[in-house]
Amino acid sequence: MTNRLHRALALIDAANAADPRGEALPYGERMSAELARLAPDASEVLQIAARGQHVERWLLPRSDYPEGKAGYLAWRREQARRHALRVGGIMAEAGYDPADCDRVGVLLRKEGLKRDAEVQMLEDVICFVFLRWYFADFAAGRDEASVLDIVRKTARKMSDAARTRALAEFALPPLLADAVRSA
Structure with a gap:
């Protein structure tokens, strides 16, 4: 460094x-x-x-x-x-x-999201941090439709590679995993 x-x-x-x-x-x-x-x-x-x-x-x-x-x-x-x-x-x-x-x-x-590799990587990191550290607390107390909506929105922001990696790393219930796959 x-x-x-x-x-x-x-x-x-x-x-x-x-x-x-x-x-x-x-x-x-x-x-x-x-x-x-x-x-x-x-x-x-x-x-x-x-x-x-x-x-x-x-x-x-x-x-x-x-x-x-x-x-x-x-x-x-x-x-x-x-x-x-x-x-x-x-x-x-x-x-x-x-x-x-x-x-x-x-x-x-986030200028150039989906077009600029570094902007996209930053967004992928943000999504992974959310899923790893904040998603469970966020989902607690919310109805299934709200949780599904936020998973879809999060997955849409991610690169294809990050979505694939997220599916491999996070134990998402089938409905949420399907939302990530279809983003």
């Missing part, structure tokens, strides 16, 4: 350590671990994007936006914009050039 990569990751971790709920730091670490597992040769920019994908997310609460899909999507767009700026600033502080700082913004805003 280069000095500047180590510094950028440490700065992201320091920012996330301020999360009053204590969720941001483990999330970033899980993203890094999943990226290392799925793409061990990932570029430094992709490694930083994975670690900083939710940097300081708590600073912009979902409750600041209207209920419903439009409010949710507006909140997510603003989060992506803020994450891109914050992580780009961290990278500049760690010694990365402006092109790399701009590139991390492309990844964090």
